[in-house]
Amino acid sequence: MGPLIPNGIISSDWNYIIAILIGFAFGYILEASGFSSSRKLAGVFYGYDFAVLKVFFTSAVVAVIGLYYMDYLNWIDISQLYVHPTYVWAAIIGGMIMGVGFLAGGFCPGTSLCAVAIGKIDGMVFTLGLMIGIFIFSEFFNSLEPLFERSNLGHITLVDSLNISPYWIIFIFTIIALVAFYFSDWVRSKVKKVFY
């Protein structure tokens, strides 16, 4: 049956409208979870707040379990879903740059826009820096492109590269998530509480 748009159950004209609605919901959840506060986001690094880790890990686990149950029941064809191509070196370098930016600024790109929406000045400054970063990257893209293209591994997943059943990967991933939650709670109990 699904995915609904590629299989013509919903017209592709609805693509952007649905994307906007999901965007609203995503923004609302981010803000409602308190992710528009840079103190909360930086808390993962300092060990006094693990909400970011818990929310994103939970959403990933719930989504993947739900999708595979739907695939099992033939409600959705998992092979039709888009898998983003993996650019190994670009991802490693970009991840490091983003990590530094995340820690220094206290936002990630999505949450910074959330912060702008509720009128936070640090969020606005961060977004401005984000735009400058995008501009610099675009201007130097030609010289960065070889690095970008060379490490392209295509649309790979763990299922393809490890040749393990996806169900086992999900099970192991869920256990990792639960252990991470337990560990983060343990760390939090050891670290001095910060009120903000």
Next chain:
Amino acid sequence: MSKKYKLKRLLVRRYQILAAILFILAAGLVLLPKYKKNEGIAPDLLMKKMISSERYISTDLLADRLVNQDPSVLLIDTRTEKEFQNYALPNAINIPLKKLLDEDVNGYINQDIYDVIFYSNDNFYADQAWIIGSRLGYTNLYVLEGGLNKWFHTIINPELPDETMPEEAFELYSFRKAAGMYFGVGTSEQKTINKPIKKTITVKKKKKRVAEGGC
């Protein structure tokens, strides 16, 4: 009081309960009995396509498209190579039914640029090719209705309509005759040219008569 206490205890343990649910669901995925999934389109969709008469293309329509040199037509002959060598429609490609799933011919069938039209002596092989292709989710597949037999009876050797038939039947007949000529076959009518009968006019010469009478 005890109810409230129970709820409180439950709320304190809510994260453990949620974690347990997540664990059970993930373990359920591993433990579920596995089954082999069908590739290609869903059975109900295939049935719907099979019942629909849209998959057939008539010989007249095909002739019209060929005469007008429609570039989107891709004719595929599903008969054996020997039969193909004997007679085939113009610009057709021979892919015998047994070789339909070979990798080197897959590009002809699995595409969405051309209208692939299968034909065989009748519908039989072409229909099978159509079902195999459609089952795999290939699009733009058609079957020449009646196959080469009908092609022969309608385009190459059309039947003369009765005098009592409507005008359309005669128009169709003349179209089929013209199409037949385009495909290099003249009907018997065109071949025989009635030579005009030479009329011999016999001029009788008047006999010279002797002047009669006289003054």
